[in-house]
Amino acid sequence: MEDYPxxxxxxxxxxxxxxxxxxxxASLRWPDGVRCPRCGHSEVWMTKRRLYQCQKCRxxxxxxxxxxxxxxRKPLRLWFEAIWHITSQKYGANALGLQSKGVKSTLDP
Numbered sequence: 127m128e129d130y131p132x133x134x135x136x137x138x139x140x141x142x143x144x145x146x147x148x149x150x151x152a153s154l155r156w157p158d159g160v161r162c163p164r165c166g167h168s169e170v171w172m173t174k175r176r177l178y179q180c181q182k183c184r185x186x187x188x189x190x191x192x193x194x195x196x197x198x199r200k201p202l203r204l205w206f207e208a209i210w211h212i213t214s215q216k217y218g219a220n221a222l223g224l225q226s227k228g229v230k231s232t233l234d235p
Contacts, residue, residue: 137210147202148176152189163187 131137141147152160160170162180169181177186190196195205 131210132214134210134214137207141203141206144202147206148189150206151193151195151202155189163191 131140141150159168160178161168162170162178162183162185164185164187165180165183167180167182170178171181173179173186177188179186188196190198190202195202198205
Protein backbone atom coordinates (compact mmCIF):
# COMPACT_ATOMS: atom_id res chain seq x y z
CA MET A 127 0.00 0.00 0.00
CA GLU A 128 1.32 3.43 -0.95
CA ASP A 129 2.33 5.76 1.87
CA TYR A 130 -0.02 8.65 1.09
CA PRO A 131 -1.78 10.93 3.60
CA UNK A 132 -5.25 9.77 4.59
CA UNK A 133 -6.43 13.01 6.20
CA UNK A 134 -6.15 16.64 5.19
CA UNK A 135 -4.05 17.32 8.30
CA UNK A 136 -1.59 14.57 7.30
CA UNK A 137 -1.52 15.97 3.76
CA UNK A 138 -0.76 19.54 4.88
CA UNK A 139 2.00 18.32 7.23
CA UNK A 140 3.63 16.14 4.57
CA UNK A 141 3.41 18.42 1.52
CA UNK A 142 4.25 21.89 2.82
CA UNK A 143 6.28 23.01 -0.21
CA UNK A 144 6.69 22.17 -3.89
CA UNK A 145 10.05 20.59 -2.98
CA UNK A 146 8.20 18.11 -0.72
CA UNK A 147 6.01 17.20 -3.71
CA UNK A 148 9.03 16.85 -6.01
CA UNK A 149 10.74 14.52 -3.54
CA UNK A 150 7.58 12.39 -3.42
CA UNK A 151 7.34 12.17 -7.23
CA ALA A 152 11.05 11.29 -7.42
CA SER A 153 10.61 8.52 -4.83
CA LEU A 154 7.77 7.03 -6.90
CA ARG A 155 9.66 7.27 -10.20
CA TRP A 156 12.95 5.96 -8.85
CA PRO A 157 12.33 3.84 -5.73
CA ASP A 158 15.87 2.41 -5.95
CA GLY A 159 17.54 5.78 -6.57
CA VAL A 160 17.62 8.20 -9.49
CA ARG A 161 18.92 6.89 -12.81
CA CYS A 162 19.58 8.76 -16.04
CA PRO A 163 16.71 8.11 -18.48
CA ARG A 164 19.14 8.20 -21.41
CA CYS A 165 22.06 5.99 -20.32
CA GLY A 166 20.88 4.46 -17.04
CA HIS A 167 23.83 5.80 -15.04
CA SER A 168 23.09 6.16 -11.32
CA GLU A 169 25.31 9.14 -10.55
CA VAL A 170 23.25 12.30 -11.05
CA TRP A 171 23.05 15.67 -9.34
CA MET A 172 20.44 18.38 -9.04
CA THR A 173 21.05 21.60 -10.98
CA LYS A 174 20.00 25.05 -9.79
CA ARG A 175 16.97 24.77 -12.10
CA ARG A 176 15.88 21.60 -10.24
CA LEU A 177 16.83 19.26 -13.08
CA TYR A 178 18.71 16.02 -12.63
CA GLN A 179 21.94 15.96 -14.65
CA CYS A 180 23.74 12.72 -15.40
CA GLN A 181 27.41 12.75 -14.45
CA LYS A 182 28.25 10.41 -17.33
CA CYS A 183 26.36 11.72 -20.40
CA ARG A 184 25.33 15.18 -19.04
CA UNK A 185 21.69 14.59 -20.01
CA UNK A 186 19.28 16.76 -18.01
CA UNK A 187 15.84 15.56 -17.01
CA UNK A 188 13.03 17.05 -14.99
CA UNK A 189 11.51 15.07 -12.14
CA UNK A 190 8.08 15.70 -13.65
CA UNK A 191 9.04 14.82 -17.26
CA UNK A 192 6.59 12.30 -18.64
CA UNK A 193 4.00 12.95 -15.92
CA UNK A 194 0.76 14.92 -15.89
CA UNK A 195 2.62 17.68 -14.05
CA UNK A 196 5.15 18.34 -16.82
CA UNK A 197 5.05 21.89 -18.24
CA UNK A 198 2.34 22.97 -15.80
CA ARG A 199 2.43 26.60 -14.78
CA LYS A 200 0.59 25.88 -11.54
CA PRO A 201 2.52 24.97 -8.38
CA LEU A 202 2.97 21.25 -7.83
CA ARG A 203 1.54 21.52 -4.33
CA LEU A 204 -1.70 22.92 -5.81
CA TRP A 205 -1.98 19.88 -8.10
CA PHE A 206 -1.29 17.54 -5.19
CA GLU A 207 -3.98 19.16 -3.04
CA ALA A 208 -6.56 19.06 -5.85
CA ILE A 209 -5.78 15.38 -6.52
CA TRP A 210 -5.95 14.59 -2.81
CA HIS A 211 -9.42 16.17 -2.55
CA ILE A 212 -10.68 14.34 -5.64
CA THR A 213 -9.40 10.95 -4.54
CA SER A 214 -10.44 11.29 -0.91
CA GLN A 215 -14.11 11.98 -1.71
CA LYS A 216 -16.51 9.07 -2.03
CA TYR A 217 -17.93 10.35 -5.32
CA GLY A 218 -14.99 12.39 -6.60
CA ALA A 219 -15.11 16.16 -6.79
CA ASN A 220 -15.91 18.96 -9.17
CA ALA A 221 -14.53 22.47 -9.66
CA LEU A 222 -17.02 24.07 -7.28
CA GLY A 223 -16.24 21.45 -4.64
CA LEU A 224 -12.53 22.14 -4.96
CA GLN A 225 -13.15 25.87 -4.75
CA SER A 226 -15.20 25.45 -1.57
CA LYS A 227 -12.33 23.43 -0.04
CA GLY A 228 -10.00 26.35 -0.72
CA VAL A 229 -7.99 24.65 -3.46
CA LYS A 230 -7.08 27.55 -5.68
CA SER A 231 -3.97 29.01 -7.10
CA THR A 232 -2.40 32.05 -5.56
CA LEU A 233 -2.03 33.24 -9.16
CA ASP A 234 -5.81 33.44 -9.67
CA PRO A 235 -7.52 36.80 -9.04
